[in-house]
Amino acid sequence: xxxxxxxxxxxxxxxxxxxxxxxxxxxxxxxxxxxxxxxxxxxxxxxxxxxxxxxxxxxxxxxxxxxxxxxxxxxxxxxxxxxxxxxxxxxxxxxxxxxxxxxxxxxxxxxxxxxxxxxxxxxxxxxxxxxxxxxxxxxxxxxxxxxxxxxxxxxxxxxxxxxxxxxxxxxxxxxxxxxxxxxxxxxxxxxxxxxxxxxxxxxxxxxxxxxxxxxxxxxxxxxxxxxxxxxxxxxxxxxxxxxxxxxxxxxxxxxxxxxxxxxxxxxxxxxxxxxxxxxxxxxxxxxxxxxxxxxxxxxxxxxxxxxxxxxxxxxxxxxxxxxxxxxxxxxxxxxxxxxxxxxxxxxxxxxxxxxxxxxxxxxxxxxxxxxxxxxxxxxxxxxxxxxxxxxxxxxxxxxxxxxxxxxxxxxxxxxxxxxxxxxxxxxxxxxxxxxxxxxxxxxxxx
Numbered sequence: 001x002x003x004x005x006x007x008x009x010x011x012x013x014x015x016x017x018x019x020x021x022x023x024x025x026x027x028x029x030x031x032x033x034x035x036x037x038x039x040x041x042x043x044x045x046x047x048x049x050x051x052x053x054x055x056x057x058x059x060x061x062x063x064x065x066x067x068x069x070x071x072x073x074x075x076x077x078x079x080x081x082x083x084x085x086x087x088x089x090x091x092x093x094x095x096x097x098x099x100x101x102x103x104x105x106x107x108x109x110x111x112x113x114x115x116x117x118x119x120x121x122x123x124x125x126x127x128x129x130x131x132x133x134x135x136x137x138x139x140x141x142x143x144x145x146x147x148x149x150x151x152x153x154x155x156x157x158x159x160x161x162x163x164x165x166x167x168x169x170x171x172x173x174x175x176x177x178x179x180x181x182x183x184x185x186x187x188x189x190x191x192x193x194x195x196x197x198x199x200x201x202x203x204x205x206x207x208x209x210x211x212x213x214x215x216x217x218x219x220x221x222x223x224x225x226x227x228x229x230x231x232x233x234x235x236x237x238x239x240x241x242x243x244x245x246x247x248x249x250x251x252x253x254x255x256x257x258x259x260x261x262x263x264x265x266x267x268x269x270x271x272x273x274x275x276x277x278x279x280x281x282x283x284x285x286x287x288x289x290x291x292x293x294x295x296x297x298x299x300x301x302x303x304x305x306x307x308x309x310x311x312x313x314x315x316x317x318x319x320x321x322x323x324x325x326x327x328x329x330x331x332x333x334x335x336x337x338x339x340x341x342x343x344x345x346x347x348x349x350x351x352x353x354x355x356x357x358x359x360x361x362x363x364x365x366x367x368x369x370x371x372x373x374x375x376x377x378x379x380x381x382x383x384x385x386x387x388x389x390x391x392x393x394x395x396x397x398x399x400x401x402x403x404x405x406x407x408x409x410x411x412x413x414x415x416x417x418x419x420x421x422x423x424x425x426x427x428x429x430x431x432x433x434x435x436x437x438x439x440x441x442x443x444x445x446x
Contacts, residue, residue: 010050010053010054010132011043011046011047011050012386013386014046014049014050014128015042015043015046015047016386016389016390017124017128037101041096041100041101044092044095044096044100045089045092045096048088048091048092049085049088049089049092049125052084052085052087052088053081053084053085053088053129053132056080056081056084057081057132060077060080064077078126078129078130081125081129082122082125082126082129085121085125085129086118086121086122086125089118089121089125090113090118093109093113093117094106094109097109179193179194179197181232182231182232185232189231189232192231193228193231193232196224196227196228196231197228199224200221200224200225200228203221203224204255204258207221207254207255210254211253211318212251212252212253212254212318212339213251213252213253213254214248214249214250214251215245215247215248215249215250215251215252215287215338216245216248216249218252218254218255218256218257219241219242219245219257219280221255221257221258222241222257222258222261222280223241225257225258225261226239226241226261226278229261229265233265233270233276234272235272235275236270236271236272236275236276237265237270237275237276237278238275238276238277238278239278240277240278240279240280240281241280242280242281242282242287243281244282245282246282247338247340249340250285250338250339250340251338251339251340252287252336252337252338252339253311253314253315253318253336256311256314256336257280257289259307259308259310259311260289260307260308260311260334260336261278261289262307263307263308264276264278264289264291264332267295267296268291268292268293268294268295268296269294269295269296274294276291276292276294277291277292278290278291279291282338285337285338285340286324286335286336286337286338287335287336287338288333288334288335288336289333289334289336290331290332290333290334291331291332292330292331293327293328293329293330293331293332308325308334311323311334311336312325315336315337318339319337319339321337321339322337323335323336323337370424373421373422374422374423376418376422377418377419377422377423380415380418381415381419384411384412384415388404388407388408388411391404391407391408392404392408
């Protein structure tokens with residue numbers, strides 16, 4: 001349907017141009033245009049050539065495209081369109097003179113055809129082709145810029161939301177595995193585990209939407225979580241929480257300790273003879289989570305890494321300080337950066353990256369709105385350039401009174417104000433008056 005509308009619109013433009021040019025080159029012969037056959041022939045040529053060019057343009061866009069298009073690509077595209085137009089014009093002449101208005105046989109048509117017949121179509125198709133190709137290029141560049149802004153504005157938010165949304169199924173799946181084991185081993189412990197699990201999961205739901213939480217909150221939760229694990233493993237797990245934290249208001253990403261503790265249980269053998277020892281301590285503004293390494297045989301090749309990747313990615317989105325993973329033959333260690341209120345990227349729970357994201361969002365929305373305003377203006381301008389000349393020709397052919405000047409002036413005045421509005425220009429207040437006024441008012445309020 002869109003292709004048909006495109007063909008119809010372009011055909012109207014081409015038909016009007018052919019009409020005007022024929023009107024000029026036929027020495028203002030009004031009788032030529034009063035013959036319905038001549039109108040039919042012009043419409044036939046216009047629609048046929050338009051269909052061929054639209055198909056060519058669609059194929060070019062599909063198989064070559066306008067992304068990063070340079071002068072050379074525009075040249076080859078325009079050259080191809082001109083060749084296609086000339087071939088279509090030849091076929092139209094053949095159909096017109098041999099079948100529609102039969103004046104020649106095919107042999108006569110081929111023998112009498114001259115190159116000079118194609119001079120006007122060549123010049124005409126060159127001008128039209130370059131015009132439409134420049135429009136395609138401009139449209140492609142605008143869409144490319146908008147897509148870049150959209151990607152910048154959406155990627156970080158989507159990634160952060162996706163990472164946070166991983167926490168629910170990841171935590172619940174592993175907790176239910178623990179509960180399933182306890183039901184068979186000790187139903188009483190399973191019942192206690194269920195009650196504690198509900199409290200733990202409430203914390204997960206409360207904290208997962210936050211960007212950062214205090215280390216004090218996270219350590220309290222880690223102790224509750226470790227108590228849950230000890231219900232199942234008893235003395236097979238030895239947990240050494242930090243004895244002292246220099247700044248309890250320092251921040252970490254929420255549920256980072258839970259994911260790390262969960263990983264140690266998931267990837268290591270846990271037996272009374274070979275207990276898993278987990279130690280947490282602070283050093284150099286870093287929280288270290290360390291455990292003795294005794295990997296399970298089935299996981300020696302490495303697990304999915306969802307937990308570690310989740311924490312690392314969230315830190316990457318929030319700060320330049322990175323999470324470190326250190327693995328030796330006997331130990332596995334993760335170093336979590338502790339972020340303070342004075343830290344540039346964690347101040348007031350709003351990092352510079354998230355600020356950039358908000359700015360990119362605003363820039364994208366502004367650019368989208370501006371492109372729409374300019375697109376509407378160019379559509380209005382195109383309609384004016386097509387309809388007013390057509391009305392002028394109709395006025396000339398029907399009556400001596402020059403009535404076309406009134407819609408031309410009225411619409412033209414409206415078009416002028418539309419253009420001023422689209423490009424944010426005020427002849428009295430200046431181009432950026434609105435933006436400057438907004439900043440002035442905001443500064444006064446501040």
